[in-house]
Amino acid sequence: MFYRAADPATLRIVPLDALTLVYHRASGITHIVDAPVPEILDILGEGPRDVAGLLAVLSDRFDLADPDSAALAVRLDELVAAGLVERTCAI
Amino acid sequence: MRHLKLLRIGPLGFRIGSHWRGPIAALDDLYRDYPAPLDGIADFNVHLFAARPWRRVLRPSVHIAGDFVIPDAAPLPLAQGLLAAEMGMNLQVALGLRRYLLLHAAMVERGGRAVLMTGISGAGKSTLAALLMARGWRLMGDEFALIDCATGLAYAFPRLVSLKNEAIDVVAQALPQARFGPLLEGTPKGAIRHLVPDARAIAAMEQPAEPSLILFPRFGFEPAERPVLPSEAFVRLTQASTNYVTLAERGFEALTRLVQAVPSRAIDYPDAATALAMVEALA
Amino acid sequence: MLGAASAAAIVSIRPALAQTNASVMQCEIPVTDPGRAGSYIAPDGRVVPARTPGAFPAPGRNFKAQDVKRALGGGTLPGTDPQASRAYTNYIRRLQRGTSGFTCFASLQMPRG
Amino acid sequence: MNPALLLARVLRAPSSIEGLTAPDWNALWAVARGEQLAGTLAHRIAGLPMPQAARRLVEDSIASAEQGRTAALWEAEMARRALAGIDAPVVLLKGTAYAAAGLSPLTGRVIGDLDILVPRDAIEDVEAALLAAGWEWVKPDPYDDAYYRRWMHELPPLIHRDRDKMVDVHHTILPLTARIRPDAAALLADSVALENGLRILSRQDMLCHAAAHLFADGDLAGGMRNLWDIHCLLGEFGFDGLAERAAHHGLGTAMRRAVRQAVRLYGTEAPPAWQGWDMLDPLFHRRLTARDVWGRSTRKAVQLGFYLRSHALRMPPAMLARHLWTKWRKGHRPA
Numbered sequence: 162m163f164y165r166a167a168d169p170a171t172l173r174i175v176p177l178d179a180l181t182l183v184y185h186r187a188s189g190i191t192h193i194v195d196a197p198v199p200e201i202l203d204i205l206g207e208g209p210r211d212v213a214g215l216l217a218v219l220s221d222r223f224d225l226a227d228p229d230s231a232a233l234a235v236r237l238d239e240l241v242a243a244g245l246v247e248r249t250c251a252i
Numbered sequence: 253m254r255h256l257k258l259l260r261i262g263p264l265g266f267r268i269g270s271h272w273r274g275p276i277a278a279l280d281d282l283y284r285d286y287p288a289p290l291d292g293i294a295d296f297n298v299h300l301f302a303a304r305p306w307r308r309v310l311r312p313s314v315h316i317a318g319d320f321v322i323p324d325a326a327p328l329p330l331a332q333g334l335l336a337a338e339m340g341m342n343l344q345v346a347l348g349l350r351r352y353l354l355l356h357a358a359m360v361e362r363g364g365r366a367v368l369m370t371g372i373s374g375a376g377k378s379t380l381a382a383l384l385m386a387r388g389w390r391l392m393g394d395e396f397a398l399i400d401c402a403t404g405l406a407y408a409f410p411r412l413v414s415l416k417n418e419a420i421d422v423v424a425q426a427l428p429q430a431r432f433g434p435l436l437e438g439t440p441k442g443a444i445r446h447l448v449p450d451a452r453a454i455a456a457m458e459q460p461a462e463p464s465l466i467l468f469p470r471f472g473f474e475p476a477e478r479p480v481l482p483s484e485a486f487v488r489l490t491q492a493s494t495n496y497v498t499l500a501e502r503g504f505e506a507l508t509r510l511v512q513a514v515p516s517r518a519i520d521y522p523d524a525a526t527a528l529a530m531v532e533a534l535a
Numbered sequence: 536m537l538g539a540a541s542a543a544a545i546v547s548i549r550p551a552l553a554q555t556n557a558s559v560m561q562c563e564i565p566v567t568d569p570g571r572a573g574s575y576i577a578p579d580g581r582v583v584p585a586r587t588p589g590a591f592p593a594p595g596r597n598f599k600a601q602d603v604k605r606a607l608g609g610g611t612l613p614g615t616d617p618q619a620s621r622a623y624t625n626y627i628r629r630l631q632r633g634t635s636g637f638t639c640f641a642s643l644q645m646p647r648g
Numbered sequence: 649m650n651p652a653l654l655l656a657r658v659l660r661a662p663s664s665i666e667g668l669t670a671p672d673w674n675a676l677w678a679v680a681r682g683e684q685l686a687g688t689l690a691h692r693i694a695g696l697p698m699p700q701a702a703r704r705l706v707e708d709s710i711a712s713a714e715q716g717r718t719a720a721l722w723e724a725e726m727a728r729r730a731l732a733g734i735d736a737p738v739v740l741l742k743g744t745a746y747a748a749a750g751l752s753p754l755t756g757r758v759i760g761d762l763d764i765l766v767p768r769d770a771i772e773d774v775e776a777a778l779l780a781a782g783w784e785w786v787k788p789d790p791y792d793d794a795y796y797r798r799w800m801h802e803l804p805p806l807i808h809r810d811r812d813k814m815v816d817v818h819h820t821i822l823p824l825t826a827r828i829r830p831d832a833a834a835l836l837a838d839s840v841a842l843e844n845g846l847r848i849l850s851r852q853d854m855l856c857h858a859a860a861h862l863f864a865d866g867d868l869a870g871g872m873r874n875l876w877d878i879h880c881l882l883g884e885f886g887f888d889g890l891a892e893r894a895a896h897h898g899l900g901t902a903m904r905r906a907v908r909q910a911v912r913l914y915g916t917e918a919p920p921a922w923q924g925w926d927m928l929d930p931l932f933h934r935r936l937t938a939r940d941v942w943g944r945s946t947r948k949a950v951q952l953g954f955y956l957r958s959h960a961l962r963m964p965p966a967m968l969a970r971h972l973w974t975k976w977r978k979g980h981r982p983a
Binding site: 173175177178179180182184186189190191193 | 481490497501508512
Binding site: 253265267269289290291292293297299317319320350351499500502 | 678699709
């Protein structure tokens, strides 16, 4: 199972203080997101990845205190439900 | 619709039709200094009608409809026809406005700078706006603030100020020369009396102002004040807006710019005098 | 950084059904839908067949928005006992779009203050 | 002038806005909003000389329709994702299909719920997939539910718990109780794939569905909008094969009447064989244009007649009596 992010050209991302605003042009929906959502969108924006692959990149780029793939899967489920990320069978 | 009224409040034109003369006569009187809609063409229509022909005369009850409707709105007795007209106009703006980002907020202006006060229910927003008007501020509106998505400027919507219960006497004392509508007793919100905005508020109603402060006041608490982060202000203002989602990216731009450019504060106050002092100290 | 599995990291803005104060307080919520007169309301708010044990007869009347607001804040709906009132407010909480009273209830949810 | 006829005149000849008075403009917008045609009107007259106040309404209506189009296409996309694992065609219907197909004459059209057509034997899988992806039943009423499942051409409506948008899942385009039985298998078999894998009806079937929706399956509420759809689709697709296809679905009479009404109201160009005016046509024409200058429905008596008629068309008489009895006992009255 791979995850593909919305085309970065369809997103307007505005970081505010602790949270980040994401306006998704394709849906017209505004999302207010917490870490690690902007980071995930950023990495998946480079190309689809599976949970393990995404976790590896996140651990590589950030000092993850909690490299837990179950927690990451929950974040991805949220992103899928919001329509910002799509599940895909192959790359 | 035998009786008709056309009028403009701020930038928005209304056309109000009624089966009865009473509500239109009240509007004619209280809105007598307001202009007609631009080009005579209304942005919104409101109709006040009887559900059955005989209900025009027999226990007349006023149903409210318009271009944009919600289900479940209960009718009002004819004696409260003015309130029905006002509610009808508010509803059209709340549901149908697309030209500006609508924020459910009272707004006053001094020196070209606008203060928005949002989120207060009942005893507060309208009273505060009226009392600030009595202290020399320009009243821009007691209910809606209109934000131009392209420029970020705030436009006024100085409808009749809707005063409830104890606020009626408080404001009458502060503004002894002001014009008031009839006292409407036994409405769903208790007693209501409408205050006509002063001549200056009406004369300047087309002039926008730069938003300079967003306040989230709360009535009935010991005086307190705290800054509100832009992200919290953003979320709270989306919930204080009836058209944020329908404005799509324009709304996102306007609101993002507003919360980034303008400071927000939450203030708690125990009484109107304290609130006035706090607003004037912050503004 | 990844957060707890139970916490949400995304909040999506929904259309606010924010109305003006006057129109909010003016609306009414029927319990139950006129189409389901004679039903009972279970303590958790579900509509159940008449005479279901532990459930309360639907009052078959409308509650005013201001009364519902008070009840949601811990009060009791007028003319009802506390248990029934809780069942009715649970019914109101479960209202969905398309059901009578939904718009009224949704507009009560607008955060204030 | 009857304000509905004024709206029809402006839609067919936009330059006729020249010389409208302020009361004309007010009636025009009120009726256009009442008929859900404000966005359509705005697109028709955009760019023509008009008073500034009218121009602002045009801009507002265009922006509003554009947001509605985005939301509708997004809802279709989310349904596509939810149903991606099901091996069955998913056909978009009505407004969403027009938007997805980019039918330019229908720009500005209000798009209501998402309507999709799927094979009848796939409907349980579709239902399960939608429920798993966040859609929920709108009404848990057992009578309505049993009624829908047994007799209607669609599942009871589902609403998405986060987006508050409804989806109607159809397995044919008229209720199973109606005397007319369109060929659902042919609708699916001849549907056309879009780039993203979703499908739309063939040209003639799109027209047949619009006609079925207007007359055979409705009480003509909002009929001016539905008839405008037909007018535009005829302009886009023409009449080739239309009579045969409509006859195949049992919709020949509805299609011919729809064309005659479109010719009368919107001046649709139609071959001579499609023109004419029968004894009932004036009644339909009056009902379609029953609006006052506030955009409100008029002619109540005509409306009640059409309410009963729309139910009679859907159900055999004995079943109609049983249905109305159950509904009325539960407090439902025609509005």
